[in-house]
Amino acid sequence: MTVDLRRAVATLADTLAGRRDRALILVGFAAAFRRSELAALEVSRRDGAAWIQEQPDGLVIHLGRSKTDQQSEGAEIGVPYGSNLETCPVRSYRAWINSAGLWEGPAFRPIDRHGKLGAAAVTDRAVARIVQRTVEGAALVEGHSPEEARRIASAFAGHSLRSGLATSAAANDAPGHSIQRQLRHKRFDTTSGYIRSGQIFKQNPAGMAGL
Numbered sequence: 001m002t003v004d005l006r007r008a009v010a011t012l013a014d015t016l017a018g019r020r021d022r023a024l025i026l027v028g029f030a031a032a033f034r035r036s037e038l039a040a041l042e043v044s045r046r047d048g049a050a051w052i053q054e055q056p057d058g059l060v061i062h063l064g065r066s067k068t069d070q071q072s073e074g075a076e077i078g079v080p081y082g083s084n085l086e087t088c089p090v091r092s093y094r095a096w097i098n099s100a101g102l103w104e105g106p107a108f109r110p111i112d113r114h115g116k117l118g119a120a121a122v123t124d125r126a127v128a129r130i131v132q133r134t135v136e137g138a139a140l141v142e143g144h145s146p147e148e149a150r151r152i153a154s155a156f157a158g159h160s161l162r163s164g165l166a167t168s169a170a171a172n173d174a175p176g177h178s179i180q181r182q183l184r185h186k187r188f189d190t191t192s193g194y195i196r197s198g199q200i201f202k203q204n205p206a207g208m209a210g211l
Contacts, residue, residue: 005025005029005135005156005161006087007138007142008025008134008135008137008138009022009025009026009086009087009134010086010138011134011137011138011141012134012137015115016099016100016111016115016117017111017115019092019095019096019099019100020096020100020108020109020111021130021133021134022092022095022096023089023092023093023095023096023097023108024038024108024122024127024130025130025131025134025161026082026087026088026089026092026093027041027052027059027061027079027089027092027093028127028131028161029089029161030079030080030082030089031061031077031079031089032077032161032184033161034124035124035125035127035128035161036124037050037063038108038124038127038161039108039121039122039123039124039126039127040121041061041106041107041108041121042104042105042106042107043097043102043103043104043105043106043107044103044104045062046104048064049064050062050063050064052093052107054094057078057080057081058078058079058080058081058090059078059079059089059090059093060076060077060078060079061076061077061078061079062074062075062076063075063076063077063184075184077184093107100117105119106119106120106121106122107121108121108122108127109121109122110122110126131156131161132153132154132156133153135152135153135156136149136150136152136153137149139152139153176188
């Protein structure tokens with residue numbers, strides 16, 4: 001996981017909103033979701049909807065038609081348990097839906113300033129705001145000025161979760177084909193750009209030049 005997102009998640013409060021934001025960020029990262037896909041997830045199966053199934057080994061996310069699935073064939077995305085309890089997407093998701101008492105309908109919902117849970121799904125713009133707000137809050141905790149915190153957060157949006165998974169996995173030597181599968185890219189050359197970015201310091205000749 002990217003350092004900025006890891007630090008950001010660590011600062012989230014153990015409240016209903018904090019649990020939602022943690023689960024949203026971690027599931028979105030692990031599944032390499034676009035923000036619209038993340039906003040559309042449902043807790044249980046419903047015809048035509050994307051939904052999350054809990055299994056012993058983790059989460060299986062069933063998708064319908066997406067940007068790269070014009071034939072409406074759908075896809076299944078696996079989200080395994082994380083090795084770090086604080087950033088495990090499966091445990092975080094279960095903590096969120098249990099505390100929110102969800103068994104059907106949208107998986108991620110608005111929460112008002114009084115802590116009341118909404119019935120509708122969050123919007124894709126709300127997903128981006130949640131990511132940016134979390135990163136900004138972490139930057140403030142680390143001592144950055146409000147202006148610096150806003151600047152740091154401005155580099156993050158919903159797509160940061162998707163690209164972050166790809167580059168982090170590449171940096172940790174995940175096979176290219178597995179990254180391509182998780183991102184649901186039809187063409188490997190689309191994935192290869194993320195891999196090059198994630199491996200920019202891997203086997204770098206400058207690091208082997210005795211500098």
